Amino acid sequence: MRARDVMSRPVISVDTRGTVRDAVTALTEHGFATVPVVDEDGRVIGIFSESDGLRADPHGRTPVTSAMTTPVEVVAPDTDVASIAERMLAGHLRALPVVEEGLLIGMVARRDLLRVLVREDDVITGGVRGLLDQYAGTRRQWSVEVHEGAVTISGDFADDAEKSLVAALARTVAGVTTVGLTASPARTGGED
Structure with a gap:
């Protein structure tokens, strides 16, 4: 540099x-x-x-x-x-x-x-997390991983509209090259 x-x-x-x-x-x-x-x-x-x-x-x-x-x-x-x-x-x-x-x-x-x-990926991670926290409030429900600008967001999504919104929010952060979403596996009932 x-x-x-x-x-x-x-x-x-x-x-x-x-x-x-x-x-x-x-x-x-x-x-x-x-x-x-x-x-x-x-x-x-x-x-x-x-x-x-x-x-x-x-x-x-x-x-x-x-x-x-x-x-x-x-x-x-x-x-x-x-x-x-x-x-x-x-x-x-x-x-x-x-x-x-x-x-x-x-x-x-x-x-x-x-x-x-401060690695750029760390800055991107912080920016994406901040936006998702603003959107979700206190119910932080997604994990964010960034590798060379490629963002992967994992967690529970209410529906396809929420997936689209979360991806759109992540794309607004400077340095993001791609956004991938991974839904958590469906939970099985019977456990509290």
Whole structure:
């Protein structure tokens, strides 16, 4: 997996005409830990972090260029995520700008890398279970298995209409490739 696969975009940045106040506003309004500072050509020339904001005076018209961190580390879109994680850990970095031909095209934050650790099948399973729980309420009656995007839902279905509804709900989850339904074997009477 590469930077292009996990990076966040569009990128919120501050240009060199911005102030510390502008950068702090960008951080707080968007919930970022860092924001890149770009020149008039869109090239990354620095990074402004929460730490930079705490050290600077956000009330005045202090230029962001006087408070940003330089030089800034960047990665290319084809940089392997393992390499990005190593660089972040070694440099105590919260995020890295992704640059192609000198221009800012995305950001890779720690949370982007953490998402990679959660397998996509697990995310799909959670999404399908959540929808089925909303539909069925407290009577959770189906089990969900996912393998490479293929969803199998097993359990008791009231009728064909419910089967169709359950399959349709599952298909709305991003990453689902196919949906299969397996009805539980008919129960025999006599047991309580």
